[in-house]
Amino acid sequence: MFKGLSRNDWIMLAGFTAFVLLMPIILQPIGAAYPALMQKFCIFGIFAIGFNILFGLTGYLSFGHAAFLGVGSYAAVWSFKLFTMNIIPAIFMSVFFAAIFAVVIGYVSLRRSGIYFSILTLAFAQMCYNLAYSVLTPLTNGETGLQLTLRDPRWIDAMFHEPGAGLPRATLFGLETSGGGLGGFYLCAVALIICFYISMRIFRSPFGMMLRAIKSNQNRMRYTGFDTRPYLLAAFVISGVYAGLAGSLMVATDPLAGAERMQWTASGEVVLMTILGGVGTLIGPVVGAAVIKYFENIFSSFGPDTLHGVFSFLPDTIENALVSFLSLFVGEGWNLTLGVIFVLLVVFMPGGIIEGLRRLWVIFTRRRGGGDAVPAAPHPQPAE
Amino acid sequence: MDAILLQILNGLDKGGAYALIALGLTLVFGTLGVVNFAHGALFMLGAFCAVTFNKLLNLESVVIDPSQTTAWGTPLEVRTPYIEALLGDFGAYLHDYSVPFSILLAIPVMLIIGIVMERGLIRHFYKRPHADQILVTFGLAIVIQEIIKHFFGANPIPQPAPMAFGGTAYVGEIFGMGQTLAYPWWRIIYFLFSLGVIGAVFAFLQFTTYGMVVRAGMRDRETVGLLGIDIERRFTVVFGLASVVAGVAGVMYTPILPPDYHMGMEFLVLSFVVVVVGGMGSLGGAVAAGFLLGILQSFASMNEVKAIIPGIDQIIIYLVAVVILLTLPRGLMGRKGVMED
Numbered sequence: 001m002f003k004g005l006s007r008n009d010w011i012m013l014a015g016f017t018a019f020v021l022l023m024p025i026i027l028q029p030i031g032a033a034y035p036a037l038m039q040k041f042c043i044f045g046i047f048a049i050g051f052n053i054l055f056g057l058t059g060y061l062s063f064g065h066a067a068f069l070g071v072g073s074y075a076a077v078w079s080f081k082l083f084t085m086n087i088i089p090a091i092f093m094s095v096f097f098a099a100i101f102a103v104v105i106g107y108v109s110l111r112r113s114g115i116y117f118s119i120l121t122l123a124f125a126q127m128c129y130n131l132a133y134s135v136l137t138p139l140t141n142g143e144t145g146l147q148l149t150l151r152d153p154r155w156i157d158a159m160f161h162e163p164g165a166g167l168p169r170a171t172l173f174g175l176e177t178s179g180g181g182l183g184g185f186y187l188c189a190v191a192l193i194i195c196f197y198i199s200m201r202i203f204r205s206p207f208g209m210m211l212r213a214i215k216s217n218q219n220r221m222r223y224t225g226f227d228t229r230p231y232l233l234a235a236f237v238i239s240g241v242y243a244g245l246a247g248s249l250m251v252a253t254d255p256l257a258g259a260e261r262m263q264w265t266a267s268g269e270v271v272l273m274t275i276l277g278g279v280g281t282l283i284g285p286v287v288g289a290a291v292i293k294y295f296e297n298i299f300s301s302f303g304p305d306t307l308h309g310v311f312s313f314l315p316d317t318i319e320n321a322l323v324s325f326l327s328l329f330v331g332e333g334w335n336l337t338l339g340v341i342f343v344l345l346v347v348f349m350p351g352g353i354i355e356g357l358r359r360l361w362v363i364f365t366r367r368r369g370g371g372d373a374v375p376a377a378p379h380p381q382p383a384e
Numbered sequence: 385m386d387a388i389l390l391q392i393l394n395g396l397d398k399g400g401a402y403a404l405i406a407l408g409l410t411l412v413f414g415t416l417g418v419v420n421f422a423h424g425a426l427f428m429l430g431a432f433c434a435v436t437f438n439k440l441l442n443l444e445s446v447v448i449d450p451s452q453t454t455a456w457g458t459p460l461e462v463r464t465p466y467i468e469a470l471l472g473d474f475g476a477y478l479h480d481y482s483v484p485f486s487i488l489l490a491i492p493v494m495l496i497i498g499i500v501m502e503r504g505l506i507r508h509f510y511k512r513p514h515a516d517q518i519l520v521t522f523g524l525a526i527v528i529q530e531i532i533k534h535f536f537g538a539n540p541i542p543q544p545a546p547m548a549f550g551g552t553a554y555v556g557e558i559f560g561m562g563q564t565l566a567y568p569w570w571r572i573i574y575f576l577f578s579l580g581v582i583g584a585v586f587a588f589l590q591f592t593t594y595g596m597v598v599r600a601g602m603r604d605r606e607t608v609g610l611l612g613i614d615i616e617r618r619f620t621v622v623f624g625l626a627s628v629v630a631g632v633a634g635v636m637y638t639p640i641l642p643p644d645y646h647m648g649m650e651f652l653v654l655s656f657v658v659v660v661v662g663g664m665g666s667l668g669g670a671v672a673a674g675f676l677l678g679i680l681q682s683f684a685s686m687n688e689v690k691a692i693i694p695g696i697d698q699i700i701i702y703l704v705a706v707v708i709l710l711t712l713p714r715g716l717m718g719r720k721g722v723m724e725d
Contacts, residue, residue: 135694
């Protein structure tokens with residue numbers, strides 16, 4: 001198991017692990033060190049890492065990944081309702097159902113590529129979303145969302161002890177994960193580190209190389225005698241499983257599931273996270289997810305009053321104009337900021353944050369020691 | 385029989401909207417080679433042109449008339465819209481017909497928006513991969529819809545159809561079936577309107593020199609460029625045209641569906657499916673698939689059908705798209721060599 005990764009990779013993995021586990025301390029100065037937010041960093045990090053295995057390596061842009069997240073969430077809540085509040089079976093159920101969905105959807109969608117693939121995945125995700133809202137209401141509880149109730153059987157739990165008063169909390173063999181404690185955060189953090197490690201192994205493996213070859217020239221791969229479809233399907237299912245895992249962790253930290261998680265705007269969000277961080281880079285998607293969730297948290301809590309407070313040193317007329325302009329972007333208008341970032345990013349920095357940092361690094365080192373030319377940017381290519 | 389006819393009618397107006405949006409999408413794709421995810425937002429902007437126009441007409445002067453009192457004994461506030469005070473009967477008429485008249489506002493506004501969008505942003509993406517185009521226009525769509533949400537709020541804003549067309553038409557009488565088949569006038573108007581617009585676009589492309597050059601450019605832009613024609617400028621105009629088509633489609637749709645800020649996204653997803661079913665780059669295919677899917681959708685929402693396959697009305701369009709994409713790789717009428725992969 002220790003073969004295949006270079007020394008740099010191990011250093012990176014160790015650094016990543018240390019950072020994630022120490023987040024409650026490191027993030028203190030920027031006010032992000034409370035578990036609910038750090039959980040989000042980890043969960044969406046997992047989601048984005050998984051999406052990146054498909055989009056970053058193969059170039060297939062899926063617009064329906066949120067469906068797997070939703071399926072995973074529903075499966076986990078049902079495991080809580082039917083069997084036990086322990087999260088291990090819930091995670092297995094989520095992953096299992098997400099994988100089944102991914103196999104079916106992937107098998108059909110991967111017959112086409114390019115924009116057709118995007119539309120097909122979008123169509124499947126919308127189907128799941130619409131069905132969850134309408135016919136499947138007995139399974140999904142429609143608009144209200146699926147929640148735990150006192151009447152749930154919880155067969156396995158009932159065998160061992162009497163149900164207590166009130167709704168039980170999700171646990172990992174006694175360690176409470178829901179309810180906003182650090183337990184939930186460390187569960188997600190460990191999951192994130194494992195996912196990161198697996199993604200790193202995939203990136204460095206011959207399998208990952210194969211996926212990259214598909215991205216750069218699928219036809220040539222076919223001419224050399226490879227059937228690319230099994231590789232693509234494997235990548236699709238792996239990324240679907242990541243999304244299912246993210247969904248189950250969402251439920252493990254907050255036991256409810258709603259259909260809006262499957263909406264295509266949710267799929268768009270994970271695309272944005274991956275691109276913001278850097279498509280096809282290892283660490284990029286996690287960075288992108290964390291940055292977006294962090295700023296979402298800050299911006300949406302801002303209101304005109306806070307803005308007035310910030311700019312109170314200015315003359316009244318300028319202050320009012322500035323505040324009314326800026327209030328477009330904060331609070332309820334957070335989505336607008338997101339859209340603007342999206343556009344600017346794709347126009348000016350298609351490589352994302354990681355690519356930007358790399359360029360800065362190159363400029364910095366060249367000035368010092370007269371290094372080599374700028375390395376070529378890993379530019380996302382369409383799947384042809 | 386009645387039920388079937390009614391479902392066909394039901395499908396026609398929705399199909400008209402799909403066809404108009406899909407037509408614009410296909411025009412943009414065929415000329416510029418750009419996958420425009422912001423096209424639904426243009427439809428929504430058109431609808432909000434109608435809302436704005438109606439709001440302008442509704443600006444009223446409030447005069448307190450002390451000689452009259454309300455039932456509560458307070459002085460009566462007499463509200464007269466400025467437009468009626470200024471123009472008298474014509475003003476009232478204008479007010480009644482605010483939705484169709486807002487087309488006059490929508491055309492220049494949408495043309496400008498379309499051209500600015502193309503020159504300002506989309507033109508930088510001709511050579512970029514399709515994934516980038518999807519992403520940048522997706523971001524743009526979010527921006528547009530959030531701006532509209534900021535100014536008009538999140539709730540749907542109902543728009544009245546003109547009084548004369550507010551009622552129902554007894555379509556059955558035309559076919560000699562008595563009064564059993566009644567249908568809202570405005571939806572029939574919408575269907576006829578969409579046919580008119582589609583006809584106009586096709587006539588423009590087919591019978592004018594300008595349209596001929598555009599069609600030539602769709603086939604082979606390099607050769608047209610070599611002949612000394614500034615094809616880029618024409619394509620910009622085509623983008624403007626597509627945005628006008630989406631805009632007027634939105635304007636006329638407001639009495640059927642009260643516009644809200646995310647209506648564009650809902651229509652966009654469906655319209656993309658329509659384009660793909662019709663065949664990327666085929667204008668006729670887009671129109672045919674639009675009406676076809678509209679009618680199929682309304683059939684699927686019949687209770688008899690829903691009793692057999694529950695939930696089919698929610699997914700029929702996507703299901704058709706999946707089946708078509710897997711069996712006919714080029715869609716219904718796709719041209720050879722356009723986005724075949």
